[in-house]
Amino acid sequence: WLLTSGGANQAVSAALAVLVIACPCALGLATPTAMMVASGRGAQLGIFLKGHRALEATRAVDTVVFDKTGTLTTGRLxxxxxxxxxxxxxxxxxxxxxxxxxxxxxxxxxxxxxxxxxxxxxxxxxxxxxxxxxxxxxxxxxxxxxxxxxxxxxxxxxxxxxxxxxxxxxxxxxxxxxxxxxxxxxxxxDTVKDSAADAVATLHARGLRTVLLTGDNPASAAAVAGQVGIDEVIADVLPDGKVDVIEQLREQGRVVAMVGDGINDGPALACADLGMAIGRGTDVAISAADVVLVRDDLTTVPVALGLAAATMRTIRVNLVWAFGYNVAAIPIAAAGLLNPLIAGAAMAFSSFFVVSNSLRLRNFGSVMNR
Ligand SMILES: [Mg+2]
CATH class of the missing domain: 3.40.1110.10 (Calcium-transporting ATPase, cytoplasmic domain N)
Structure with missing residues (x-):
């Protein structure tokens, strides 16, 4: 604006507007606010999300693998x-x-x-x-x-x-x-948990495939799978073989969530796209997992998948909004068409939008379907 005919006033005004608009506040808020609200909501629902990686994977999960003893069953033999x-x-x-x-x-x-x-x-x-x-x-x-x-x-x-x-x-x-x-x-x-059949039915209703993965014999595994409605049984797996099964499933192009509780589930939980540990399980399982189900209730498995998906959607909307706003508004500000005061208000509004959008996650599970 100084080099053309605009003069100093016009130049300072346009520069201010650009600086104010370009502040990446909303961009910076997009992910952490959503994560924070989701973590809080998760805690209320008995779901402990251990990080961002877990959420990214969740969107595409198409197969949920369950351990048998201690996960589908009470494990009190x-x-x-x-x-x-x-x-x-x-x-x-x-x-x-x-x-x-x-x-x-x-x-x-x-x-x-x-x-x-x-x-x-x-x-x-x-x-x-x-x-x-x-x-x-x-x-x-x-x-x-x-x-x-x-x-x-x-x-x-x-x-x-x-x-x-x-x-x-x-x-x-x-x-x-x-x-x-x-x-x-x-x-x-062993006794099958009351929540197991419900959880499996909900996952099936969402089009997910379920697998029972156990070191136990095929006949017992099939009997338990039958009781809870699981489609596919992989039995007689040695303790260190579970991770290989998860790898094979992933090589077939499946995106795998693994739910487990035991020491021998640790590597499989870490290898799966999404590892979910039963909160009453072993420390090894809990530390290897991305998500910890605090309550001993398997119906939180589909809830956790839903919460993670809703969080990812929120983050995406936040980013699109925050980024789109900068992309659209910076040229306008540079063209000298935006008063710095209005730019400031718009800036504040974009952050306000991002935070409000994230806060909607507080209602997850109460109104939205689980
Ligand atoms: Mg187990």
Whole structure:
């Protein structure tokens, strides 16, 4: 304006208007305000969002993978049946199994060791992840674990039948072997959470696919999947194999959210596009996840996906508005067509719009559908 005919007044006015308009206030507010309001709303709904990365991924999630024990089920297992081989007594089998399992922290082990609290001490304890445990009890070598691990040498009809019955009910079975000979089976039952079927139905209604991913046997896994309505079952996965399954799903082009609770879910939660940990789960799962479901209620899974999507929409509208406003208004200001006072008011309004738009997230879940 100084070089053309405008004069100093005109030049200062236009410069001021440009400076005021170009202040990136609204742009700077667009993301943090939305995140802040979403975090607050999430906290009310029992959803702890750990960061921005989680939200970005959520938009495209098309598959939700659930861990079984402790996630879909309560994880509080109890011994439901003991079967003894001929020549053995059920209580003796359970006591031997309890003695060895006392050394392990697996949910199945805890249930078995609690069912026979006055068991003998174990020596030379060993734990083989994903298979079972072994140890020496009263001079006898005892192994307790998955049927496939124990019964490699062949099984009696008694134990085979016990296993089939238990697995058809969705229970987990371990075999007990003493000095190289299978002597019994212990079935452990778990309860499916009340909220599981609801959560799965809501996800299906939104067109998402659900997968049950477990280290447990296919029959029990299918029984639980049937109870909660999950489409796809991937069972018999070793503890460190869960992460590979998630990777394969992602390679197939799926955008995967993983819901888990255990130590062995940690890598899978970190590898998934969106990791969701059950708040009562292990520290490993919680620290590896992007979202923590504070309440032990699976219906917060679809709510969390919805909240994250709503937050991303809000951020996008904020950015489009804040950016578009600068793009449109700077040339007008530079052309000298904008009074600096009006520019100031417009500036304030754009920030006001961004903050108000973010605040709408406070109502998420109360009016909007979950
Ligand atoms: Mg688990």
């Amino acid at each position: 109890t011994v439901s049946a003991v079967t003894a081989e001929q020549g053995w007594d059920g209580e003796e089998v359970l006591a031997l199994a309890a003695a060895v399992e006392a050394g392990s922290e697996h949910a199945v082990a805890l249930a078995i060791s609690a069912s026979a609290p006055h068991h003998a001490p174990v020596e030379d304890f060993r734990s083989i992840p994903g298979r079972g445990v072994s140890g020496v009890v009263g001079g006898r070598t005892v192994r307790v674990g998955k049927p496939a691990w124990i019964a490699a040498s062949g099984l009696s009809p008694t134990l085979t039948a016990a296993r089939r019955t238990a697995e058809s009910r969705g229970e987990t079975v371990v075999f007990v072997e003493v000095d190289g000979r299978p002597c019994g089976a212990v079935a452990v039952s």
